[in-house]
Amino acid sequence: AQSVTQPDIHITVSEGASLELRCNYSYGATPYLFWYVQSPGQGLQLLLKYFSGDTLVQGIKGFEAEFKRSQSSFNLRKPSVHWSDAAEYFCAVGARDTGRRALTFGSGTRLQVQP
Amino acid sequence: IAGITQAPTSQILAAGRRMTLRCTQDMRHNAMYWYRQDLGLGLRLIHYSNTAGTTGKGEVPDGYSVSRANTDDFPLTLASAVPSQTSVYFCASSDGDRTDTQYFGPGTRLTVL
Numbered sequence: 001a002q003s004v005t006q007p008d009i010h011i012t013v014s015e016g017a018s019l020e021l022r023c024n025y026s027y028g029a030t031p032y033l034f035w036y037v038q039s040p041g042q043g044l045q046l047l048l049k050y051f052s053g054d055t056l057v058q059g060i061k062g063f064e065a066e067f068k069r070s071q072s073s074f075n076l077r078k079p080s081v082h083w084s085d086a087a088e089y090f091c092a093v094g095a096r097d098t099g100r101r102a103l104t105f106g107s108g109t110r111l112q113v114q115p
Numbered sequence: 116i117a118g119i120t121q122a123p124t125s126q127i128l129a130a131g132r133r134m135t136l137r138c139t140q141d142m143r144h145n146a147m148y149w150y151r152q153d154l155g156l157g158l159r160l161i162h163y164s165n166t167a168g169t170t171g172k173g174e175v176p177d178g179y180s181v182s183r184a185n186t187d188d189f190p191l192t193l194a195s196a197v198p199s200q201t202s203v204y205f206c207a208s209s210d211g212d213r214t215d216t217q218y219f220g221p222g223t224r225l226t227v228l
Binding site for chain 2: 004009032034036042043044045046049090094102103104105106107108
């Protein structure tokens with residue numbers, strides 16, 4: 001079974017600073033990988049996804065993520081954080097070879113942005 | 116296009132009562148899912164449906180049931196609610212493309228007293 005680890009529960013950065021949120025996964029083959037963002041009281045919005053091909057994936061709101069097979073990682077990055085990026089971020093892995101087709105989520109990283 | 120709607124937005128429920136959370140999508144997606152979100156645990160899959168007429172158990176199915184009579188609707192029923200079912204519940208759907216990207220509803224906040 002697949003699993004996802006987000007080692008940072010909470011991160012605080014200053015507005016304009018760069019950001020990297022860590023995500024490590026466990027899966028026997030090449031997975032589908034996703035990053036979602038959840039603003040307070042809201043549902044989850046897809047930021048980006050990796051399926052195959054280029055390991056650097058561009059998403060919405062200026063985010064990108066890099067799939068590193070050797071490290072089983074899919075870290076999310078943004079070069080300059082805006083106050084509106086304050087939210088909770090979830091990494092998720094999807095299995096290619098199961099009938100269930102559901103996602104396994106990490107426990108989330110809460111991002112706080114200081115002015 | 117509304118996407119996915121969930122009802123109610125929030126609910127306070129007495130333990131032992133029966134409750135159905137509603138989920139409707141207008142994207143004609145084949146697959147639908149129910150997750151619960153608890154602090155520090157992320158989202159955990161309760162039940163899923165790959166297509167109308169079929170359902171399956173997820174990671175935490177006990178105490179919950181689902182049905183999928185048609186493509187658009189996927190209700191989640193708590194037959195006899197318990198306080199440990201206090202959570203935020205999210206419905207999602209996917210169109211079965213190569214990555215099965217899931218799209219989420221706004222959630223239902225349920226409190227069982």
